[in-house]
Amino acid sequence: MSAGPRTPFENKFVEWIDSRLPLFTMMQKEYGVFPTPKNFNYFWNFGAIAMVMLVTMLLTGIMLAMNYTANSGMAFDSVERIMRDVNYGWLLRYMHMNGASFFFIAVYIHMFRGMYYGSYKAPRELLWMFGVLIFLLMMATAFMGYVLPWGQMSYWGATVITNFFTAFPWIGEPIQQWLIGGFSVDNPTLNRFFALHYLLPFVIVAVVALHVWALHVTGSNNPAGIEPKSKDDTLPFHPYYTMKDSFGVTVFLVLYAIYVFFMPNALGHPDNYTLANPMVTPPHIVPEWYFLPFYAILRAVTIDIGIPFTEITLITAKLGGVLLMFGSIIVMFFLPWLDSHPVRSAKYRPKFRVALLLFVVAVLVLGKVGGMPADVPLFHITEDMIFTTTHVAQIGTAYYFIFFLVILPILSRTEKALPMPSSIHEAVLGKSAH
Amino acid sequence: MSSDDNSQGCCCSCGEGACEPSADSNARRDFLYMSATAMAAVGAGSVAWPFISQMNPAADTLAMSTTEVDLSSIEEGQAVTVMWRGKPVFVRRRTAEEIKSAEDVNVADLRDKQVDADRVQKPEWLIVVGVCTHLGCVPLGQKTGDERGEFGGWFCPCHGSAYDTSGRIRKGPAPKNLEVPTYTFLSDTLVRIG
Numbered sequence: 001m002s003a004g005p006r007t008p009f010e011n012k013f014v015e016w017i018d019s020r021l022p023l024f025t026m027m028q029k030e031y032g033v034f035p036t037p038k039n040f041n042y043f044w045n046f047g048a049i050a051m052v053m054l055v056t057m058l059l060t061g062i063m064l065a066m067n068y069t070a071n072s073g074m075a076f077d078s079v080e081r082i083m084r085d086v087n088y089g090w091l092l093r094y095m096h097m098n099g100a101s102f103f104f105i106a107v108y109i110h111m112f113r114g115m116y117y118g119s120y121k122a123p124r125e126l127l128w129m130f131g132v133l134i135f136l137l138m139m140a141t142a143f144m145g146y147v148l149p150w151g152q153m154s155y156w157g158a159t160v161i162t163n164f165f166t167a168f169p170w171i172g173e174p175i176q177q178w179l180i181g182g183f184s185v186d187n188p189t190l191n192r193f194f195a196l197h198y199l200l201p202f203v204i205v206a207v208v209a210l211h212v213w214a215l216h217v218t219g220s221n222n223p224a225g226i227e228p229k230s231k232d233d234t235l236p237f238h239p240y241y242t243m244k245d246s247f248g249v250t251v252f253l254v255l256y257a258i259y260v261f262f263m264p265n266a267l268g269h270p271d272n273y274t275l276a277n278p279m280v281t282p283p284h285i286v287p288e289w290y291f292l293p294f295y296a297i298l299r300a301v302t303i304d305i306g307i308p309f310t311e312i313t314l315i316t317a318k319l320g321g322v323l324l325m326f327g328s329i330i331v332m333f334f335l336p337w338l339d340s341h342p343v344r345s346a347k348y349r350p351k352f353r354v355a356l357l358l359f360v361v362a363v364l365v366l367g368k369v370g371g372m373p374a375d376v377p378l379f380h381i382t383e384d385m386i387f388t389t390t391h392v393a394q395i396g397t398a399y400y401f402i403f404f405l406v407i408l409p410i411l412s413r414t415e416k417a418l419p420m421p422s423s424i425h426e427a428v429l430g431k432s433a434h
Numbered sequence: 435m436s437s438d439d440n441s442q443g444c445c446c447s448c449g450e451g452a453c454e455p456s457a458d459s460n461a462r463r464d465f466l467y468m469s470a471t472a473m474a475a476v477g478a479g480s481v482a483w484p485f486i487s488q489m490n491p492a493a494d495t496l497a498m499s500t501t502e503v504d505l506s507s508i509e510e511g512q513a514v515t516v517m518w519r520g521k522p523v524f525v526r527r528r529t530a531e532e533i534k535s536a537e538d539v540n541v542a543d544l545r546d547k548q549v550d551a552d553r554v555q556k557p558e559w560l561i562v563v564g565v566c567t568h569l570g571c572v573p574l575g576q577k578t579g580d581e582r583g584e585f586g587g588w589f590c591p592c593h594g595s596a597y598d599t600s601g602r603i604r605k606g607p608a609p610k611n612l613e614v615p616t617y618t619f620l621s622d623t624l625v626r627i628g
Contacts, residue, residue, distance in 0.1 A: 156571070160592075163570040178486075182495045184520035184565075192489065279515060279522050281571040283591045299593070302607060316609045318568065374593050374607075 030216050035234035036241050037222035039428050043117075044220070044241075045248030046110035052249050053103035054208065058201055060096040061145075064089075068148065070194035072187040075150035076275045094264040100142050101267045102256045104290035107135060115335075115356060118344025119221040125336035127214040132332045134207050139291070139329075141200040144193040146288060147185075151272030156285045158185045158193070164298075167319040184278060224427040225344030226420065233424035286371055293363045296370030297400065298325040300393040324397065331404045339408040343417040351415045352408075359403045366396040500628035502620070505559070513576045515564060518627050522564035522572055523615060524588070525625075528599060533557045535586065536600035546611045550600045553614050561627065562601040563615055566590040568608035573597060588612070 006025050009015040018024045067086045069078040082089035111131070114120055120128035143161060147154045162185065165176040181188030219228070228234045235241070259266065267289060271282045287295050301320035306313040315323070331338075339352075346353040369389045376389040421427040501518040503525055508514055513526040528536070536550040537557075554560055566573050568590065574580040575588035575597075583589030583596030585604045590596075595606030602611040617627045 160569040160571075177491055178489050181489055182491045182520060183499070186495075186520045188492065188495065278517070278520055279572060281590075281592060285571065285592055299607075304609075317607060318609050 030237075031242070032236065032238045034216070034237040035219070035228065035231075036237045037220055037224075037228055037233060037424050038235045038240075039222050039224060039424050040220075040241065040244065041223050042244075042248060043109070043113040043223075045245055045252075046106050046113060048245040049249055049252045050103065050106040050110055051208070052253070053099060053106055054201070054204065057096065057099050057103060058205070060092045060099060061198075061201065063092050064096055065198060068194075070148070070191050072150060072190050072276070075148060075190060079149045091260070094260045097268060098256065098259045098264060100145065101288070101290065102252070102259070103138070104142070106252065107138065108290070111135070112360065114221075116346045116353075117221055117223055118225050118339070118341075118346070120336045121339070121344050122336070123218050124214075124221060127211060127218060128336055129333055130207055130211040130214060132329070134204055134211060135332075136329060137200055137204045137207065141197060141204065142288065142290070144197040144200070146272075147190065147193045148197060149272060150190060150276045152274045152276055152280075152282050153269045153272040153285070155185060155276035155278065156282055157287055158189060160285055161287075162189075164322045164325075167316065167322045169319075186278075221344065222424060223345060223347065224421060224424055225347070226424060226427070229423050230425070284373055289367070289371070292368075292370030293366035293396075294325050294328060294370075296366040296393040297328050297397045298322065299370070299374050300324070300390065300397040302390060302394075324401075328397075328400060331401070335404070335408075338404055339412055341412040341415060341417075343420065348418040348420050349411070349415055350418065352411050355403060355407045355411065358399065362396045362399040362403070366393060366400070369393045369396070500626055502624060502626045504624060506623040510558075515576050516627070518563075518615065523627055524560075524562050524564040524576060524601075524612075526560045526576075527558055528560050532586065532599040536560075536598060536602075539598065539600075539602075545603050545609070548600075548602060548611055553600050553602070553611070555617070555619065559625070560599070560601060561615065561617055561625070562612035564588075564612070566592065566595055566608055567603065567610040567612065568593055568595055568606070573612075 006018065006022055009018055009024060014024050064082065067078065067082050067089060069075055079093070082093050084090075086092075114128060114131065143157070147158045158180075162176055162180050165179065166172040168175070177183065179189075180186070181192060222228075269286065269288075286292070298321040301317050301324055303320075304313045304317050305315040305320060341349065341352065343349055346356055369392045372389045374388075374390050374393075377386045378389065378392070379387050381387055499519055501516055501523070503514070503516050505525070505527075508525065508527045510527050511529045511532075513524060515522045515524055517523070533550075539550070541547050541549055550557070553562075564572050564576070569592065571590050571592035573588035573590040573595070575582040581589045581591075583605070585596050585598035587597040587599045587601055587604075590606065590608065593607050595608035596604050597608075597612055598604050600611075601614070603609070615627050617625050619625050
């Protein structure tokens, strides 16, 4: 971690520190003069935005934890106390609740940016994989956080999700009992989920540090998807991108504030303001909106897979759904190798661009049907054949996996890219640059 | 371990000049490496196990694992729900018709093949865990006026699984019949679940 040859600082205090631990030299190198491609568009704001949301969640979360009681007899009331009695408790909780949604919004856009401009390709494969790992950790953290208010959706969400594990033959039930610490979701479950919900964000911080470290080794990708070749192609990070990021963060925070102050419950579910009751299942259990596409994939599998012409079932519909749901995230780790096309940016890959935009449509449609009950009839195909939400989920799920496992490998071999600019400078200014 | 000359290191065993470790001392070194690694793995495992096992159901959770139910106040056709291990258990006093419809089913057509006699100790009393085997919701059908699905047993509102009057899965996504807990009749009107 040595900073190499150091330029002394004028300020005596800064110099005293820096000569012993070159923190200021490092900041100057990584965030001051750091050469950054000059053609970033606003999609490149979302890393910084996600970072701001992570810090917001950590701060509000620690303050909420000072007022929250992780006990099944008291949790619900302690959240109500935060809302009514704790000074600015309502603000902290609404910031935390909606902060989760806005963190996911930022991260989903950040991931789309990475996919559209091929940021996952060599030499940034590991950078991408750390990102997918952060996403997985975020999902686990968000799920456990949603259990803490101990409302009906908390309880039944936890029940449904931990029941996934019972889909695995033999080992499933012991694993489920180990996870929830009993025979059903109860106080031991709440206790450990609180402990883990407090722990995992710090793990996320650590993986974010690796993610940023890896980013500063390779440097940022850019909308043209070509590496900077000369000084003409880059700008110092400060003030150019500190300013652009500040602007993007401000706009994003305005949208966030609109939700926090004017519609704090718009993204939540009213059933979670009812105390958890193990004896009554809410008529329609839905996860938070950011999990809906994956929930739709889970429910899309409705048939058992067995050996043909025998009674033997290899994979039950339930296990099939669980495997596909986990698979839908695991497959993202392999994206850098599934798409091995030498051109990064979708700007120069018209077929890839269409396939990717269809993928976004598929994910949005999955999200829509994930929030609806299964088997809702939509329209008649023939007299007896009815097209339902489950069929929509099946088509969406099929495209999700076909995109990753079939379309990307085929396009990698066959797609002819459009003519590329020779440098970032040329991409910005056109041919006249030379 | 024997204390032959190998134990004092390779240089003593091969005399003066170029010091080549003998094949024997290499094998001995490998053995020491492997046994030391194996011991370290056993040690790490025995430290890890308490850390892992603390998450399993605790003694007080296990101690709550039986429930007694008084059957004397349940009329024919009625059902009660009791808590057992934090889950609802359905106790239904079946009518003669319900028993007959449960027994008359062609078992070969069922998803989870079980005859009614294997699921009850006394045909009059059906006792099942009231947790849908799909994703753990509580099916409807205990109260009069509840939707009971097209097979007269229970209907799960979450994803539409329908169970018959023996608690067997007949329609919908659930893979298995409603679980029958272990229970004993302590007397004609008292049953202990668990």
